[in-house]
Amino acid sequence: MGATVPDSLYEQLFAYLDVLLKWNARTNLTAIREPEEIIRRHFGESLFTGLKLPKAKTLLDFGSGAGFPGLPIQLLRPDLMVTLAESQNKKASFLREAIRMLGLKTEVWGNRVEAMPESRRFEIVTLRAVDNMEAAVAAALPRGSRHLAILRTSRQVMPDMPGFAPEMVIPIPGSEDQQLLIATRLP
């Protein structure tokens, strides 16, 4: 991955890691606590996703948690208008702080995605590790105007995605069975 993630990004990624570790020591943002694991799993999978996504102007990260995959994607693709949707207050507060500290213009929607005005649509919607994938995909469908990008394990049942066709399933390098599913809206 080092060959494709620009060197200029590492300073920002380490700054993000630093603030995440500080917040995670006193509030539970992510169950993964080891910095090496955070880099490998959270950063690695998010950056891999960012490298594989089609060109677009807008992206919604559905249930962003501590910012994955949306925030590393934002760092990798500063041209993209990224919205991080996170319904838990403390996680949304962390995301606002990380964005301020990194000097980004990323939007945080600190509520459930279902509460967004119906008119809000995004070219790409990403979903990773959301608790109820079926319900989340159902809520994500009307928000995605072109693509859904779902990080899932190969053992999970393929979600029902009416109006979308699975286009690519890409294994995540270095993981046991994680994969990136990209689905495209049917014409």
Ligand SMILES: C[S@@+](CC[C@H](N)C(=O)[O-])C[C@H]1O[C@@H](n2cnc3c(N)ncnc32)[C@H](O)[C@@H]1O
């Ligand atoms: C298990 S965490 C995963 C976070 C992150 N995507 C990751 O991969 O580390 C799922 C997050 O989705 C949030 N969430 C679940 N349903 C949501 C909804 N409908 N709208 C906004 N956030 C939601 C939860 O609050 C939780 O923080």
